[in-house]
Amino acid sequence: MLKLLSSAVLSLLMSLGLTPSTSPELTEALAVTTTTVATHNTLHGSANVKPLADVIGWQEVDTDAGHSKLGALEYYDHFRPGEGRLDARNSIAISWRKNKYEKTGDGSRLTHGGEAGVTPSRFVNWVVLKNKDTGAKLAFINTHYISGAWNGEHPERQERWQTHNAVVREVVADLLSRGLPVVLVGDFNRPLSQDIPGMNHLRTAGVDGVPIDQIYVSRGIGTGPAERLEKYGSDHFAYTATVQY
Secondary structure (H helix, E strand, O other), rough: OOOEEEHHHHHHHHHHHOOOOHHHEEEEHHHHOEEEEEEOOOOOOOOOOOOOEEEEEEEEHHHHHHHHHOOOOOOEEEEOOOOOOOOOOHHOEEEEEEOEEEEEEEEEEEEEOOEEOOOEEEEEEEEEEEEEOOEEEEEEEEOOOOOOOEEEEEOHHHHHHHHHHHHHHHHHHHHHHOOEEEEEEOOOOOOOOOOOOOOEEEEEEOOOOOEEEEEEEOOHHHHOOEEEEOOOOOOOOHHHHHOOO
């Protein structure tokens, strides 16, 4: 199968007479897919849920109000793998524009259990989305790490954070091994970019340092920068970026 190339390369080949411009099969094979992605911590569902991008990873959707807002978001489908509405897995929901993408795969992995007064159980959720126009697939991962591990107040939480990070790396490695372009978003609760094999952290335009809400993309599908949006009623800014694959 021909690898996906940019439309600019396609135009150049056509201008040189090297490809037939009338071949729909070839045009589809050479077409590039552009996807906007975003991440937002909703402050336990108190934030306004906005159509931030084609694919969105949400954190702290852990209240009835938060899930009602998500359900009211027009033109999106959602991945919430927990059986009950307030299942901890559903707090890191993933949404995508249903007119552009169809889900062809998904998964959810426990990173560590919860502890009363400290943390809920934490998970890594992901979906594989197929673009309805180009047929190209994208793996999108969303997660939310334990808080307080790196702010000097709760160093005993660092072991849980590191365990979570190891699971994230395993999930990324598995999806990359399938030949999929990968996007990873989430609330990392650490103002430091992570070394995740095969992935690049996207810096945020106009922001010094690394925010705790981060976006990573597999090498070759985007160089950033990410863009910081508004808080929309949360205590976190939302972030967005564009990838091509």
